Amino acid sequence: MTYNFNTIEKKWQDYWAKNQTFKAENNSDKPKYYVLDMFPYPSGAGLHVGHPLGYIATDIYARYKRHKGFNVLHPQGYDSFGLPAEQYAIQTGQHPAITTETNIATYRRQLDKIGFSFDWSREVRTSNPEYYKWTQWIFIQLFESWYNYDNNKAEPIETLVVKFAAEGNANINAACDDTIEAFSAEEWNQFSSEKQQGILLQYRLTYLAETEVNWCPALGTVLANDEIVNGVSERGGHPVVRKKMTQWSMRISAFAERLLQGLETIDWTDSLKESQRNWIGKSVGASVTFNVNGHDEVIEVFTTRPDTIFGVSFMTLAPEHDLVSKIVTDDQKEAVNNYIEATAKRSERERMADVKTISGVFTGAYVEHPFSKEPIPIWIGDYVLASYGTGAVMAVPCGDQRDYDFAKHFNIEIPNIFEGVDISEEAFADKEATIIANSHFLNGLNYKDATKKVIEQLEALGQGNGKTNYRLRDAVFSRQRYWGEPFPVYYVNGMPQMIDQAHLPITLPEVEKYLPTETGEPPLGRADVWAWCTETNTVVSNGNINNTTVFPLELNTMPGWAGSSWYFFRYMEEAAKRGEAFASEEALKYWENVDLYIGGSEHATGHLLYARFWTKFLKDRGYVGVEEPFKKLINQGMILGTSAFVYRVEGENKFLSKGLIEGQKVQPIHSDVSFVNASDELDVEAFKNWREEFKDAEFVLEDGVYKVGREVEKMSKSKYNVVNPDNICEEYGADSLRLYEMFLGPLEQAKPWNTAGITGVHGFLKKLWKLFLENDALKVTDSEATKDNLKTLHKTIKKVEEDIENFSFNTSVSTFMIAVNELTAQKCTSKAVLEPLLVLISPYAPHIAEELWSQLGNEGSISTAAFPVFDEKHLVESSKNYPISFNGKMRFTLELPLDMSKEDIEKTVMAHEKTQEQLQGRTPKKVIIVHGKIVNIVG
RNA sequence: GCUGAAGUGGUGGAAUUGGUAGACACGUUGGACUUAAAAUCCAAUGAACAUUAGUUCGUGCGGGUUCAAGUCCCGCCUUCAGUACCA
Incomplete structure (x- = not known):
């Protein structure tokens, strides 16, 4: 029997499925290990060879850990809500649930072919009501919570109500909206229930707020910043405009400091931690209020350099700032309005693109300097962002380059408050070298001392205090889409009410069309049965709405990150026991958190931040036991495509081979990579038959063949360089695919795919086979291992074990090749050497390992055989x-x-x-x- | 601009603590087997010079440290990814 991979692979995949070989136990004496892949969205296009890279890596690690005696949880599922299925529904009218089902079936078929050791009994799908019941449940818990900065913890909203009733809100140190009115206990107790609810909404961890959002008219939806690329929607490329809307928001900013500190405790790459740090954007400084001359208004600013307060020579407000219209003088009104109008017209993109153009207008108004009491002119300028800090800046041109440029441009005074520094050319922003001058009580002090002193003085005046600011904004949680989790929310007099958790899930209603309504409401506005009856506690027809017992339900749905922010906890529970809770206490306690998480770096500031946020929240409320969801995280690099090009002579239907194009005017055209062999030679006939326009083309060959050009590009349909893993499995087998994906290079690095190279690892598997079997006969005997045999084996054990621990899977493939080459040369037939070798190889090439393992006479699967133990003495x-x-x-x-x-x-x-x-x-x-x-x- | 990662043969890459640069593969060339092809096996393969022995050069560029540098230090260049006027 030769190495018949198709038969072998099918046989063992069936065996694993039938025997539930990879089912994880929730009760086990073994130590636990939880290996997870980032949640895939089942797209209609199916998998290409780039997708399974990370899955193969985690699978190798999971299988290795089983050999090492761990109880391994290695689940898989689908992040199955999402826009593509909805877009398809809009175009074709097919219900997204059906599209999703079909796509999942394709994904599953493709995944099964590669021989992953997933515990499929624990599969989850975010669009399954049994799953999103608990997404809704978590939403309710967030609504019923507030964040107490005194003990840095999310607490039940009742504890806040108790405080309000006893002492009002003056001494409450909570995460809340900026616009909170102060009230005493007596006032609170006299407020109407509606007013109380309105106030509480300003403290809840999920809350309704009027927010300026990125509205995409074409999609009829709001997009998050990370869903917009270059000013247009990431999916579809439609234009996006700014608009104010009432939206659900998540108070993630309350957790900013913990999200930052928590990074110190987890084993992630520095680059990933760095991007989360930048995203959170902590800056320490002071809040300073300036009184506006002749008005009862103040301008609050945040500054990281309060020590430079005597260097302030103007204020700049964002054009969108609320105060602008109130303080502008009659003389300046026209100029200011013109400027505001002009900036509003410019898209965010334009504003970003031309950073160099300095623009702004004087408002005519002045503030008073808190110490010198001098008047300071107030300008507006679009270099100040309404969405950061207070939307206002105290401009210190000598210490900040943007302020400096603005002052130079408008001929504003640039007072120098630094000792011994020349500021005639540029601003001086070096904190460390700062000695303050011309600043009254701050003269001669360094940055640190001056900052401390000025904050004391500001506090004494009641015009400022030390403050820490975060760039991290609260996250908008509403989507104007159909294919997402419905909110468990109905409205009484415009106030949101949670549906009792006993009545969950609230399932998606049917609609006849998946578009927004003609009046601009989300698609759920088209549902006829979408009202909540508080008597029967069921969803009823809209016709019954009377606003006394039957109320309208929320029309938005939740965003994609809702379901993916907690799915890793769901896997911990066995499918049969998922009814009672999102996961049982015992299951959560046993599995704790994910030990190894592998996925793409595109999730750095989205999913990975939100999942950490929800985990911290669930921990505070006592639902889970861990502060961080993912202990170790690795980003796999992208697999790129190797595109093939043919060269058409301009104006003719004639193609020149690569070597003949020099000096010729040719147009490179993508050829499908499947027409090209390993030597870059084009199958001219296949290419001609590809498209009508090439049928009669003339091909100029060199040395009898047509050579194509090669270029590395992103793998994509439009570049005709997509390689489907199914075809590779057919032709070379899943084991070859798995080995080759690893052999390509370091896991974390981007690298090009070139199918030609796979013959190397395929040849290796054949050689491995031949070491065991020849002409159907088992060659392996009980003969004693030679010194050389043992040396080869043990250096292989050592190297492979080190490689797996370091996630250096590419080098272990080479190590296997060297081992098999050596053992072949040694004519090794010793079972004592060849059997442990199989265990070493089995995480990488599990099918062939299983087959040879059983050929050696072993019963059952190789997957739990003990990993061979390295013995130094053989290498001496x-x-x-x-x-x-x-x-x-x-x-x-x-x-x-x-x-x-x-x-x-x-x-x-x-x-x-x-x-x-x-x-x-x-x-x-x-x-x-x-x-x-x-x-x-x-x- | 900032942050991070990376630059090594024709190609993917290896070199784990500074110690024989190019492991292992692909490709290429030559050979064996075959009517032929495929498959398989053997040999050569960084560049230049040299009949051989061998010599010189060589890890993006320029310096430096060291007995010894792909690896450490200083200064640059290029590519990729993320981020974007953050006060």
Whole structure:
């Protein structure tokens, strides 16, 4: 029997499925290990060879951990709500649930072919009502919570109500909206229930707020910042405008400091932690209020340099700032309005693109400097962003380059408050080298002391205090879409009410069309049965709405990140026990969190931040036991496509082979990569038959063949460089695919796919097979292993184990090749060597390993066989082939015993004829001998 | 601009603590087997020079440290990814 991979792979995939080989146990004496892939969205296009890269890596690790005696949880499921299925529904009218089902079936079929050791019994789908019941449940918990900064914890809203009733809100240290009115306990107790609810909504961890959002008219939806690329929607490329809307928001900003600090405790790459740090954007400084002259208004600013307060020579407000219209003088009104109008017209993109153009207008109004009491002019300028800080800046041109440029441009005074610094050319922003001057009580102080002192003085005046600001904004949680989780919310007099958790899930209603309504309401506005009856606690027809017992339901749905922010906890529970809770306490306690998480870096500031946020929240409320969801995280690099090009002579239907194009006017055209062989030769007939326009084309060959050009690009349909894993499995087998994906290069690095190279790993598997079987006969015997056999085996064990622990899977594939090459050369037939070798290989190439394992007479699966133990004694050498270098250049090698002393090595080397030949009579200045490593002769 | 990652043969890449640069593969060339092809096996393969022995150069560029640098230090260049006027 030859290596018939198709038969073998099918056989073992069926065996694993039938025997539930990879089912994880929730009760086990073994230590637990939880390996997770980032949640896939089942797209209609199916998998290409880039997708399984991370899955293969986690699968190898999961299988390795099983060999090492761990109880491994390695689940898979689908993030199955999402826009593509909805877009397809809009176009075709097909219900997104059906599209999703079909796509999942395709995904599953493709995944199964690759031989993953997933525990499919724990599969989850975010669009399944049994799953989103608990997404809705978590939403309710967020609504019923507030964030207490005194103990840095999310607490039940009842504890806040108790505080309000007892002491009002003056001393409450909570995460809340900026526009909170102060009230006493007496006032609170006299407020109407509606007013109380309105106030509480300003404190809840999920709340309704009027927010300026990115509205996409074409999609009829709001997009998050990370869903917009270059000012247009990421999916579809439609234009996006700013608009105010009432939206559900998540108070993630309350957790900013913990999200930042938590990074210190987890094993993620520095680049990933850095991007989360930047995203959170902590800056420490002070809040300062300036009184507006002749008005009862104040301008609050945030500054990281309160020490430079005497350098303020103007204020800048964002054009959108609320105060602008109130304070502008009659003289300046026209200019200001014109400017505001002009900036509003410019898209965000334009504003971003031209950073260099300085623009702004004087409002005519002044503030009073808190210390000098001098008047300071108030300007507006679009370099100040309404969405950061307070939307206002105290401009210190001598210490900030943007303020400096603005001042220069408008001829505003630039007072110098730094000792011994020249600011005639540019601003001076170096905190460390700062000594303050011309600043009254701050003179002579450094940055640190001046900052401390000025904050004291500001506090004494009641015009400021030390403050920490975060860039992290609260996250908008409403989507104007159909294919997402419905909110468990109905409205009484415009106030949102939670549906009791006993009545969950609230399932998606049917609609006849998946578009927004004609009046601009979300698609759920088209549902006829979408009202909540508080008597029967059911969803009823809209006709019954009377606003006394039957109320309208929320029309928005939740965003994609809702379901993916907690799915890793759902996998911990066995499918049969998922009815009672999102996961049982025992299951959560046993599995704790994800030990290894692998996925793409595109989730750095979206999913990975939200999932950490929800985990912290659930921990505070006592629902889970861990502060962080993912202990170790690795980003896999993208697999790129190797596109093929043919060259058409301009204006003719004639194609020149790659070597003939120099000096010719040719147009490169993508050819489908399947028409090209490993030697870059085009199958001209296949290409001609590809499209009508090429049918009669003329091909100019070189050396009898047509050579294509190659270029590395992103793998995509439009570039005709997509390679489908199904075809690879057909032709070479899943084991070859798995090995080759790993062999391509380091996991975290981007690398091009080139199918031609797969013959290398495929040939390796054939050689491995031949080591065990020849002409159907088992070659393996009980013969004693030779010293060389054992040496090969043990150096392989050592290297492979180190490689897996370091996620260096590419180098272990080479190690296997070397081992098999050596054992073949040694004509090894010893079971004592070949059987452990199979266990080493089985995480990488599980099908062939299972087959040979059973051919050796073993019962059951190889997957839980113990990992071979490395024994140093087989690698002990008695001699070393020393490289002998002269002035650092290796000239020859010399085999010497390892126990030879340095003196004897020197003597032997010096006496050697080749040494004398190299020295040509010179006497070396120095001879360096590093024992067991190298000899270097200097001179 | 900032942050992060990376630059090594024709190609993917290896070199784990500074110690024989190019492991392992692909491709290419030559050979064996075959009517032929495929498959398989053997040999060569960084560049230049040299009949051979061998010599010189060589890890993006320029310096430096060291007996010894792909690896460490300083200064640049290029590519990729993320982010974007953050006060």
